[in-house]
Amino acid sequence: MLRAKIIGTGSCLPPKIVTNDDLSKLVDTNDEWIRERTGIQERRVSDAATATSDLGVVAAEKALAKAKVSPEEIELILVCTCSPDMLFPSTACIIQDKLNAKNAAAFDLSAACSGFNFGLTTAASFIESGKYKKILLVGADTLTKYLDWTDRGTCILFGDGAGAVVLETTDKNEGVLASLIRAEGNLGNTLTMPGGGSRDPEEKNGRFIKMNGKEVFKFAVRALETSIKDIIKLAGKEIGDIDLFIPHQANIRIIDHVSKKLGISKEKVFVNLQKYGNTSAASVPIALDEAYREGKIKSGDLLVLSGFGAGLTYGANIIRW
């Protein structure tokens, strides 16, 4: 059986740091409230000249260099984003052009903060079917461009960034062992960006993220718990078999609540949301890249990646590194 193995990771964060104290000058909030209620201390914000593909291409170049794979060898570029450079061409085609990856097919995948887990599931399926042997998978978002900086319920949560992985075929029992992706479109109105699409091309409803924080929080806790339990079961494993959990980095209370409930110790859960906030589709691949570079992932380790987000959607992948 063919499997998809990650052979290189990379990430890119814009340099500008915005702290909680900075935000307290824009809205009625404070560092203590944000830290206590979310765990976030600061986030990165891209400048006006930087679009999602600019971050994505840097992450991609790093992942390709790590994998020692040239852009020409890539057969598919899959970019998970809900903040594309423009409606079309896809951000994947823009990145293909910047990389000069001329032999690759390229398309975007829209599953918001679940994007990377949806993308990994999709990429793994292409590899398992034998269709492609080398895929570049990017998770990139610049949601700070879609924040209402007068809404303290949303502007404190998000940051910009990109993460990327190169996947290659293996016939060994390693790489992506199992995947799951799910959607609950009936809850879609709890987290939306209504303006700019074909329903509202003139953005009469605004061009900002709108969220029912309490409802999304409840969903997130349920989705994270369910995705972890189900992916482990699907792979025939136990919680105790997992070496590292890399959940979507949205809110430390969501992660702590689920870890406690499932009996997962803190050392086994990778967290970097204090530095970057919620970077949407980029959060899991940035965390994966950092965990790897910090020496927290060794060959043979079992990892669970999981994500949840607008749609509403959630998904998970289990990987033998």
Ligand code: COA
């Ligand atoms: N600073 C200070 N006070 C704030 C605040 C802020 N940034 N945001 C809300 N508050 C206030 C509220 O107005 C409310 O005040 P009140 O009691 O006087 O009405 C109080 O704090 C509690 O608000 P509440 O909405 O119950 O807070 P919360 O504990 O649910 O936290 C979120 C709000 C947004 C942090 C939380 O709901 C959340 O993280 N939801 C999930 C969001 C998410 O992860 N989305 C992305 C998914 S991919």
